[in-house]
Amino acid sequence: MTRIVAGVLGGRTIAVPGKGTRPTSDRVREAIFSRLExxxxxxxxxxxxxxxxxxxxxxxxASRGAVSVxxxxxxxxxTDVARRNVAALGLTGVRVTTETAERYAASLAGAGARPAVPGTTTAALDLVFLDPxxxxxxxxLAAVLTHLAAPGVLADGAVVVVERSTRTPEPAWPAGLVPFARKDYGETAVYYAEPAGPEASDSVGA
Incomplete structure (x- = not known):
């Protein structure tokens, strides 16, 4: 079991799959969300x-104010466990999809040029987590990041958060994404990036 760190659901526990996943520790999640706030x-x-x-x-x-997840x-x-967690927490703005990250990101890249439809995933994203x-x-990983950097996928001022091992090379960032910070927590390295262009920050620092 793990728990929601803060927000309206702070302290609530959620189930994790029995094997095949590596849940982000409470300590690392707390640090990530402190920066995002x-x-x-x-x-x-x-x-x-x-x-x-x-x-x-x-x-x-979602606990901290996101309107759609x-x-x-x-x-x-x-995804079966994730759906049970969503139901147990009573969340209505969260949907779960069983798909590879690359295929899902590619579908967003293909839809990015079309007008956003309220309530669908074609709306530009403000925040993306990748914890492969x-x-x-x-x-x-670079292929997924390239799809995310396609026009229309990310909103101006969006943030992309990537977790990797500290023993793994830094992600290969596509031209449309600019990394602006890295923080290490034990064996976990957390990278932050944002869309290239006038909205990209050059003052946040590491």
Whole structure:
């Protein structure tokens, strides 16, 4: 079991899959969300949680003010647990999808040029979490990031958060994403990036 750290659901516990996932620790989630609150991207945010596992990151965002959250994982066992967590927490703005991260991100890239329809995932995203298995090939992660950087996928001022092992090379960032911070917590490295262009921050720091 793990727990929601803060927000309207703070202290509530959520189930995690029995195997095949690596839930982000409470300590690391608390640090990530402290930075995100400082960046003021949570309230009213449209959030995508890729490689979601139990959905802990996306559910934390919902607890802290996100208006829509999509949890995506390729493992049916993980999405079954995520759906049970959503139901147990009584959340109505969270949906769960069983799909690979690359296919889902590619679908967003293909839809990004079309007008956003309220209540659908074609609306530009304010916050994206990627917490893939540490052994995920760097090229596979780069492909997902490239789809996310496609026009229309990310809103101006959006933040992309990537968790990797400190022993894994830094993600290969596509031209449309600019990394602006990295923080290490034991074996976990957390990277923060944002869309390239006039809205990109050059003052947040590490």
């Amino acid at each position: 400082h960046l003021d991207v949570l309230d009213g945010a449209r959030v995508l949680d890729l490689y979601a596992g139990s959905g802990a990151l996306g559910l934390e965002a 999509t949890l995506v994982d390729s493992a049916r066992a993980a 298995p540490y052994d995920l090939d760097g090229a596979a």
